[in-house]
Amino acid sequence: MTNEIRHLGQQVVSGRLSRRDFLGRAAALGLSAPFANSLLSNAARAAQPVKGRTLKAGLQGGAATDTLDTAHFSTSVDIAFGRAWGEQLVQIDPKGGLQPALAEEWGSSKDAKVWTFKIRKGVQFHDGKEMTPADVLATMERHSDKNSKSGALGIMQGIDKIAVDGQNVVFTLKDPNADLPYLMDDYHLIIQPNGGKDNPAAGIGTGPYKVTVNEPGVRLGGEKFAGYWRDDRGFADQVEVIVINDPTARMSALQSGQVHIVNFVQPKLVDLIKRVPGMTIRNVSGRGHYVFVARCKTAPFDNNDLRLALKFAIDRDEMLDKVLRGYGTVGNDFPINAAYPLFTEVEQRKYDPDKAKFYYKKSGHDGPVLLRTSDVAFPGAVDAAQLFQQSAAKAGIKLEIKREPGDGYWSEVWQKQPFCASYWGGRPTQDQMYSVGYYSKADWNESQFANDKFDKMLYQARAELDPEKRKKIYADMGTIVNQEGGTIVPMFNQFIDATGAKVEGWIDDPNYELSGYYALSRCWIAG
Numbered sequence: 171m172t173n174e175i176r177h178l179g180q181q182v183v184s185g186r187l188s189r190r191d192f193l194g195r196a197a198a199l200g201l202s203a204p205f206a207n208s209l210l211s212n213a214a215r216a217a218q219p220v221k222g223r224t225l226k227a228g229l230q231g232g233a234a235t236d237t238l239d240t241a242h243f244s245t246s247v248d249i250a251f252g253r254a255w256g257e258q259l260v261q262i263d264p265k266g267g268l269q270p271a272l273a274e275e276w277g278s279s280k281d282a283k284v285w286t287f288k289i290r291k292g293v294q295f296h297d298g299k300e301m302t303p304a305d306v307l308a309t310m311e312r313h314s315d316k317n318s319k320s321g322a323l324g325i326m327q328g329i330d331k332i333a334v335d336g337q338n339v340v341f342t343l344k345d346p347n348a349d350l351p352y353l354m355d356d357y358h359l360i361i362q363p364n365g366g367k368d369n370p371a372a373g374i375g376t377g378p379y380k381v382t383v384n385e386p387g388v389r390l391g392g393e394k395f396a397g398y399w400r401d402d403r404g405f406a407d408q409v410e411v412i413v414i415n416d417p418t419a420r421m422s423a424l425q426s427g428q429v430h431i432v433n434f435v436q437p438k439l440v441d442l443i444k445r446v447p448g449m450t451i452r453n454v455s456g457r458g459h460y461v462f463v464a465r466c467k468t469a470p471f472d473n474n475d476l477r478l479a480l481k482f483a484i485d486r487d488e489m490l491d492k493v494l495r496g497y498g499t500v501g502n503d504f505p506i507n508a509a510y511p512l513f514t515e516v517e518q519r520k521y522d523p524d525k526a527k528f529y530y531k532k533s534g535h536d537g538p539v540l541l542r543t544s545d546v547a548f549p550g551a552v553d554a555a556q557l558f559q560q561s562a563a564k565a566g567i568k569l570e571i572k573r574e575p576g577d578g579y580w581s582e583v584w585q586k587q588p589f590c591a592s593y594w595g596g597r598p599t600q601d602q603m604y605s606v607g608y609y610s611k612a613d614w615n616e617s618q619f620a621n622d623k624f625d626k627m628l629y630q631a632r633a634e635l636d637p638e639k640r641k642k643i644y645a646d647m648g649t650i651v652n653q654e655g656g657t658i659v660p661m662f663n664q665f666i667d668a669t670g671a672k673v674e675g676w677i678d679d680p681n682y683e684l685s686g687y688y689a690l691s692r693c694w695i696a697g
Contacts, residue, residue, distance in 0.1 A: 219405045219674075219675060219694050220405065220674070220694045220695065220696050220697070221405050221406075221407070221694070222405075222406065222407050222695075223406055223407060223408075223694075223695045224406060224407060224408040224409070224410060225406035225408070225409050225410070225430055225431070225673075225690060225693060225694070225695060226409075226410045226411075226412060226428070226429040226430050226431070227250065227409075227410070227411050227412070227429055227430065227431040227432070227433075227684075227689065227690060228412050228413075228414040228420050228423045228424065228428070228429035228431070228432045229246050229247050229250060229411055229412070229413060229414065229420075229432070229433050229434075229684075230246065230413075230414065230415050230417070230420060230433055230434040230545075230546055230576075231245035231246035231247045231248075231413075231415070231433075231434075231546060231580075232245065232247040232386075232387050232388070232411075232413030232415065233245070233386070233387045233413075233576070233577050233578055233579070233580060233581060234386050234387040234577060234578070235386065235387070235578070235580065235581040236248055236386040236387055236390075236413075237371055237386065238252075238371045238372065238373035238381065238384060239366070239370040239371040240252060240256065240320075240357070240358050240359070240360045240362070240366065240370070241312070241313060241318045241319065241320035241321065241322070241358055241366075241370060242319070242320075242321065243321060243357055243358055244321065244580055244584075244614075245580055246433055246434070246683065246684065246687075247390070247411055247413060249357050249682075249687050250411065250433075250684050250687045250689065250690060251390045251392070251409075251411050251690070252357060252360060252375075252687075253357065253377070253687045253688055253690070253691065254377055254378065254379045254392055254404075254409055254690040254691050255296070255373055255374075255375045255377040255378075255379050255380065255381050255392055256360030256361070256362070256375030256376065256377045257271050257272050257360060257361065257375060257376050257377050258271055258272065258354055258355050258356070258357070258359050258360060258361065259271060259272050259273040259276075259287055259289075259306065259354040259355075259359070259361070260273055260276070260351055260352075260354045260355050261355055262352065262355045262598050262681055262686075264677060264678065264679040264680060264681065264686065266511075266598065268351055268352065268355075270290075271290075272289065272290050272293060272301065272306070272361050272376065273287040273288060273289055273290065273339075273354070274288045274289070274290045275287075275288045276288065276351055278348075278350070281346050282343075282346040282347060282348045282350070282635060283342065283343050283345070283346045283347075284340065284341070284342050284343070285340070285341045285343070285350050285351070286335070286338050286339075286340050286341075287306075287338060287339045287340075287341070287354070288337055288338050289301070289302070289303045289306055289337055289338065289339060290399075291337065292399065293376050293399045294376065294395075294397040294398075294399070295362075295363050295374055295375065295376055296374045296375060296376075296380040296381070296395055296397075297363060297374050298397075299363055301361060301363075301376055303334045303336075303337060303338065303339050304334055304364075305361055305362065305363055305364060305365060306334075306339045306361055306365075307332055307333070307334050307339055307365070308362075308364045308365025308366075308367055309359065309360075309361050309362055309365035309366065310326070310329070310332050310339075310341075310359070310365070311332065311365060311367075312365040312366055312367055312370070313326055313358060313359060314326040314329060314332075318370075319613050320358055320613065321356075321358045321606065321613055321614050322356050322358035322359055322606075323611075323612065323613045324605040324606045324607075324609045324611070324612030324613065324614065324615070325353045325356060325602055325605045325606060327605070327609070327611060327612075328343055328344050328345060328347055328605075328629070328632060329341055329342070329343055329344070330342045330343055330344045344629075345629055345632055345633040346632070346633040346635065347601070347632045347633065348635055349599045349601045349602065349632070352598045352599050352602060353599075353601075353602055353605075355598065356597075356602070356606075357687065360375055361375065361376060362374060362375060376398075376399070377395070377398070377403075377404075377691070378394065378395060378398045378400070378403045378404025378691050379392030379393060379394060379395060379404060379408075379409050379690070379691070380392055380393055380394075380395045382408075383410070387413055387577060388412075388413055389410065389411065389412055389413065390410070390411040391408065391409065391410045391411070392408065392409050392410075393407065393408050394406070394407050394408065403688075403691040403692065404691050405675065405693070405694035406690075406693075406694060406695065409690045409691075411690075412428075412429060414429075414432075415545065415546050415576040415577070416545070416576075417434070417435075417436050417439070417545065417549065420432045420434075421435070421439060421443065421668075424449060424668055424669075424670050425446055425449065425670075427670060427671070429670070430669060430670045430673050430693075430695060431667065431668070431669050431670070431673065431684070431689055431690075431693065432667060432668050432669075433667050433683050433684050434548075434549045434666070434667075434683070435451065435549070435666040435667060435668050436549045436550055436666075437493070437494050437495035437496075437497045437549065437550065437666065438495060438550070440453075440495070440497070440666065443668055447671075448670060448671030448672075449668055449669070449670055449671070450668065450669050450673075450676075451666065451667075451668050452665075452666070452667040452668060452669060452676055452678065452685070453497060453664045453665065453666045453667075454664060454665050454678040454679065454680050455498075455499075455509065455664050455680060456509055456595075456596060456664070456665055456680035456681065456682070457507060457509045457510065457594075457595070457596020457597065457603075457662070457680070457681075458593065458594060458595045458596050458662065458663050458664075458665055458682075458683070459501055459505060459507070459593070459594050459596065459659050459661065459662045459663060460501075460547075460548040460551070460554065460591070460592075460593050460659075460660065460661055460663055461501075461591070461592050461593065461594065461657050461658060461659050461660075462480075462484075462541065462555075462558065462589070462590070462591055462592075462657075462658040462660070463589070463590055463591075463592050463616050463617050463656060463657055463658075464476075464477055464480065464588065464589050464617060464656040464657075464658070465588050465589070465616075465617055465618045465656060466617055466618045466619050466620065466655070466656040467618040467620070468588045468618065469588075470533075470535050470539070470588075471588055471589060471656055473533045473534070473535065474654055475529045475530075475532045475533035475534075476529070476530065476533035476535050476539075477654075477655075477656055478525075478529040478653075479526045479527075479528075479529035479530035479532075479533060479565070479567060480526070480539070480562070480567070480658060481503050481519055481658055482519065482521070482522045482523075482525040482526035482529065482565070483521075483523065483526035483530075483558075483561055483562040483564075483565045483567050484521065484558050484561055484562070484658060484660050485521040485557065485561040486500045486501060486519075486520075486521065486660045486661060487500060487521070488521075488557060488561065489554055489557055489558075489660045489661055490660075490661050492553065492557060493550040493553055493554045493557070493661070494550070494661055494663060494664075497663065497664040497666060498661050498662050498663040498664050499661065499662045500518070500660070500661060500662075501659035501660050501661045501662050502516055502518055502519055502652060502659060503519055503651070503652045503655065503657065503658055503659050504516060504648040504649075504651040504652045504655065504657075504659065505594060505596070505603050505604075505607060505608070505651070505657070505659060506600055506603065506644070506648055507662050509596070509680065510599070510600050510603075511599065511600070512600060512637060512640055512641040512644050513600075513644075514641060514642075514644065514645035514648065516645070516648050516649055516652050519652070521561060523561075523564045523565040524565075526562070526565035526567060527565045527566050527567075530565065530566065530567050537568075538568040538569070538570045539562075539567065539568065539569050539570065539589065540569075540570045540572060540588075540589060541555055541558065541559075541569050541570065541571055541572070541589050541590065541591070542572045542574050542583050542587050542589065542590040542591070543555040543571060543572070543573060543574065543590065543591040544573065544574040544575065544576055544579045544583070544591065545576055546576035546579050546580075547579065547590070547591035547592060547593065548591065548592075548593040548663070549663075549666070551591045552571075552573055554591070554660070555569075555571045555591060556571060558660075559571055574590075584616065585614075585616050592616060593663075594607065595665075595681075595682045595683060596681075596682075598681065600631075600644050600647075601628070601631065601632050604628055604647065605628065607657075608624070608628075608651060608655070609625060609628055610622075610624075610625050616657075617655060617656030617657045618656065619651070619654075619655050619656055619657070621650060621654060623650065624647055624650050624651070627643050627646060627647050627650075628647065630643055631643040631644055631647070665680075665682065665683040665684075667683060667684055667685075667689070669693070672695050672696045672697050673693055673694075673695060673696075674693065674694055674695075674696045675692050675693040675694050676689065676692065676693055677692055
């Protein structure tokens with residue numbers, strides 16, 4: 171209960187919970203008003219940032235293929251550390267609003283086809299050079315280049331040309347796009363000297379920490395950059411990321427004080443962690459979802475009847491109950507949920523062994539279906555695969571489960587093997603989610619989904635400024651993915667992280683795990 175009250179107090183201090191609501195919840199927990207007020211005062215004192223020490227995070231997702239090249243960021247380790255040493259033009263706040271970062275302000279033409287970003291002056295890169303609009307231009311050019319194989323390539327496709335105009339960078343689009351500023355928050359688009367063209371993996375940015383340690387798959391580290399331009403980030407003297415892919419070892423490291431922050435807490439461990447003095451569960455609902463990905467251009471999954479058979483053969487309610495323990499919601503085979511603006515529900519697909527059997531027979535497939543999974547695919551991925559195997563068996567579909575090692579899963583299995591487990595943190599807008607993961611030419615189109623009508627609707631929705639018309643287009647796009655896509659979405663997950671004793675400054679951020687991937691720069695160690 172102490173941890174819960176402390177967490178509520180922090181929410182009041184950060185403005186996310188009113189004082190009245192805090193006192194009401196405290197009373198419901200049996201606390202007197204004077205005692206609750208004293209806790210609130212303590213929370214206010216604790217909310218003052220404490221500088222110094224080394225803040226350590228034990229994270230799942232690291233491998234020998236980890237990189238400082240932002241174009242290839244794909245795991246929690248890459249991204250969380252990247253947001254400690256680098257920054258984008260804008261930042262999406264926990265309420266979904268846009269905040270200035272390396273761009274001071276921005277605006278568009280009336281038709282939302284030309285966007286102008288005013289670049290902040292006086293910001294230094296870690297190599298001592300001042301960031302300029304030319305660096306922003308070069309960054310955008312690199313991520314627009316197909317040869318870079320950037321994860322941001324899908325969202326850059328709609329840009330016709332980019333130019334520098336004094337202190338401004340001007341984007342001219344092929345079609346209008348009211349969401350363009352949101353796209354600039356993409357974690358691949360970290361601004362680098364000359365865009366990273368000279369040395370993309372140098373790890374030189376404008377963030378609060380300068381890279382000092384780079385041991386892929388093992389450890390990453392940074393020290394406070396003396397020339398950092400902000401005073402509300404980067405309170406620790408040093409930050410360190412330790413790769414701990416084993417979930418039990420990760421929780422032990424937190425409990426022993428070896429690390430202060432961990433990610434991907436398994437739902438089955440939440441109640442246990444809550445009982446440990448000093449440890450706090452940090453869970454928040456968002457757009458993240460766990461998936462099983464069938465590659466649509468690779469046999470036997472180039473047969474949509476087989477894909478439909480598998481979609482009807484998964485028991486989503488059972489998976490939500492046994493894997494997420496209620497820390498999430500049921501998915502529906504497209505990547506959008508109610509957390510997105512302009513969301514429209516698609517008729518919920520339910521577990522139906524008879525329909526699964528019908529489509530399986532119609533597909534003409536004979537023999538087992540191999541599904542690859544791993545502990546690092548998502549928390550509970552191995553258990554989820556086994557539940558999928560059991561529910562599919564009732565429809566006469568034999569799933570063979572192959573448990574892959576964590577090291578190398580994202581480089582040797584994901585986007586290479588025909589059928590595997592994966593996860594998404596989601597994106598701020600439907601346009602960005604579909605552009606990155608479902609547009610036929612997107613580098614991260616992991617299911618190889620290709621539909622000309624869908625692609626045209628993506629551009630149509632992007633150019634449509636009427637919210638209701640745009641909402642209808644997105645609803646139709648969701649239906650296409652639901653019916654024809656290769657991605658099975660059994661559940662949307664809450665982000666569940668945990669912090670150790672005296673970690674303060676955490677902000678619940680539904681954009682991504684680890685406080686929107688900003689935990690290393692937002693948090694400090696009190697006392």
